[in-house]
Amino acid sequence: MKFEGTDTYVATSDLQMAVNAAVKLERPLLIKGEPGTGKTLLAEEVATSLGLPLIQWHIKSTTKAQQGLYEYDAVSRLRDSQLGDEKVHDIANYIKKGKMWEAFEAEDQVVLLIDEIDKADIEFPNDLLVELDRMEFFVYETGNTIKAKKRPIIIITSNNEKELPDAFLRRCFFHFINFPDRETMQQIVSVHYPNIKQDLVTEALEVFFDVRAIPGLKKKPSTSELIDWLKLLMADDIPDEVLKNRDNTKAIPPLYGALLKNEQDVQMLERLAFMHRRETNRQ
Numbered sequence: 001m002k003f004e005g006t007d008t009y010v011a012t013s014d015l016q017m018a019v020n021a022a023v024k025l026e027r028p029l030l031i032k033g034e035p036g037t038g039k040t041l042l043a044e045e046v047a048t049s050l051g052l053p054l055i056q057w058h059i060k061s062t063t064k065a066q067q068g069l070y071e072y073d074a075v076s077r078l079r080d081s082q083l084g085d086e087k088v089h090d091i092a093n094y095i096k097k098g099k100m101w102e103a104f105e106a107e108d109q110v111v112l113l114i115d116e117i118d119k120a121d122i123e124f125p126n127d128l129l130v131e132l133d134r135m136e137f138f139v140y141e142t143g144n145t146i147k148a149k150k151r152p153i154i155i156i157t158s159n160n161e162k163e164l165p166d167a168f169l170r171r172c173f174f175h176f177i178n179f180p181d182r183e184t185m186q187q188i189v190s191v192h193y194p195n196i197k198q199d200l201v202t203e204a205l206e207v208f209f210d211v212r213a214i215p216g217l218k219k220k221p222s223t224s225e226l227i228d229w230l231k232l233l234m235a236d237d238i239p240d241e242v243l244k245n246r247d248n249t250k251a252i253p254p255l256y257g258a259l260l261k262n263e264q265d266v267q268m269l270e271r272l273a274f275m276h277r278r279e280t281n282r283q
Helices: 013-025 040-049 065-069 074-083 099-105 126-134 182-192 196-210 223-235 242-243 262-280
Strands: 029-033 054-058 071-073 094-099 109-116 135-141 145-149 154-157 174-179
Touching: 013 029, 013 040, 013 154, 029 040, 040 054, 040 109, 054 099, 054 262, 065 071, 065 099, 065 126, 094 099, 099 109, 099 135, 099 145, 109 145, 126 135, 182 196, 182 223, 196 223, 196 242
Parallel strands: 029 154, 029 174, 054 109, 109 154
Antiparallel strands: 071 094, 135 145
């Protein structure tokens, strides 16, 4: 089985190679890149491309590594014991399986997504080292060892909010998704909107990359935000001439709320427009 992208996901040759290398080495694939570059979507597309089920574990700041294995609900067991419930005699009734347990016990190979691992505590990756290495873990409450029936394809994403431990990095195959160039971006747009007018795409990309090139932006617009912006431009039937003949004294692009996500960046573009107007008036 080889990943070669899908009809709905444009994967560069480097990204395809990284996915296939991680599968061959039987190591987790650690994916980094700007938010909105398709890191999470990659796992879904790998599963679709290879015809495998997908199990998703989305990490939050409060997530603990143990939750990915299992959780023991001692409170429910105590309550049931007070009520005289018969199921209290089997502790397995109070074990809640985590996403890694689901992936390990699957009869066929699955794709396991561990999404945004850098959101969790710094010790989170280290707490999974043994399980990722040996593909097994011990359930203390029942005395059972859970082993993977088929080694899952593990894809781990990170937005670089925290540095990951060296011991964890050594166990992964790493790939950084570079921001798409114009040619790749046009392919991505064509996948999402096959019937879009090419003149609109050309002018929209010109504006989009101009905005991204402005130094000092707090948050540069991403691929997903470009896709949203184009959807709005088409819905409002804004002619491409509006973008092509844009007035530099009005630096804010139409429907800018899809591209710019904080007031500092909007104010920066407004200042640039003001400075351009002042220079124009001087001339």
